[in-house]
Amino acid sequence: MSVACKVMAAGTHGTIVSKTEDRVNPLLVSQSQYDCMKDTMGKFSTVAIVGRSDHAGVVETVSKLSHFLADRGLEVVIDEITARLLESDKLRIYPRAEISAHCDLVIVVGGDGSMLGMAKYIASEEIPVIGINRGRLGFLTDVLPDEIEETLAQVLDGEYTVEKRFLLDVHLRREGQLLAVGSALNEVLLHPGQTAHMIEFELFVDGRFVNSQESDGLIMATPTGSTAYALSAGGPIMHPSLNAIVLVPMYPHSLSSRPLVIDGDSEIRLIVSARESLQPQLSCDGEGKHHVTSGDELLVKKKPLALKLIHPQKHSFYQACRSKLGWGSRLVNVDD
Secondary structure, three states, X not given: OOHHHXXXXXXXXXXXXXXXXXXXXXXOOOHHHHHHHHOOOOOOOEEEEEEOOOOHHHHHHHHHHHHHHXXXXXXXXXXXXXXXXXXXXXXXXXXXXXXXXXXXXXXXXXXXXXXXXXXXXXXXXXXXXXXXXXXXXXXOOOEOHHHHHHHHHHHHOOOEEEEEEOOEEEEEEEOOEEEEEEEEOOEEEEEOOOOOOXXXXXXXEOOEEEEEEEEOEEEEEOOHHHHOHHHHOOOOOOOXXXXXXXXXXXXXXXXXXXXXXXXXXXXXXXXXXXXXXXXXEEEEOOEEEEEOOOOOEEEEEEOOOOEEEEEEOOOOHHHHHHHHHOOOOOOOOOOO
């Protein structure tokens, strides 16, 4: 890719790009940007397969997928967990946290949780990823197992769309030291831990005081996470292309405390109450529970690099909502 292409590609924040020329939306991508980007789309040579380890159907899907990719003349690499599922010594194996550095496409076989677990590794390498759904909802893993050959053939031929989904980076400031906590594609959660207990904290956005809260915690969710835990807590559904973060209080001790949507480039700061009796926890996408002590400051900000999520061209966010959330459908089925 030329230097000019790299500059323009870097400037396409929040856009959705289609490989097929007659589907390019000029409101999203300029022709010059698209001409540069299409030269590098659809040209995959090494594909990594990452499979969920605790699902019976994953073994069958991973095996079928590896044979399909090999028949297409592509090199297939797997991580150490998937290698135990396949029991094959013919494929190169890399640690799961490093595998995206050794391929140009990652295929995750599992549910949305599997994609969440890989997102922080894949985003850092700027490698595109697509998901085969072996879970329940499948907002992020939207290719069905019985559609693998047809759908992936189209993707490998360059017929797909790419969404950039941003993550949240979390740091903890304790006694003057700044500690890295982790990254989250869905949400960062401050919660009371094992025992139900009100947490007291102060909320700041971009250095400006917002409010103090007494609640069971706070959900800080991306648009991707707005259809997950935040939705269960009464938060709004946000379209994935929005540059926004929603702050959802959990059971606040106030009738006027409601979800708050802020700019996606904002820095969120929480100062936990100095009460020694409180032992709240902090988690990223439900993983890595970190204990928070009195006086700690939590800093949450958008991760510089976004996850490049590939969808089949027929994918529609609204159709996914209808299917996964039980929304009403039209009396006559018409393609979106």
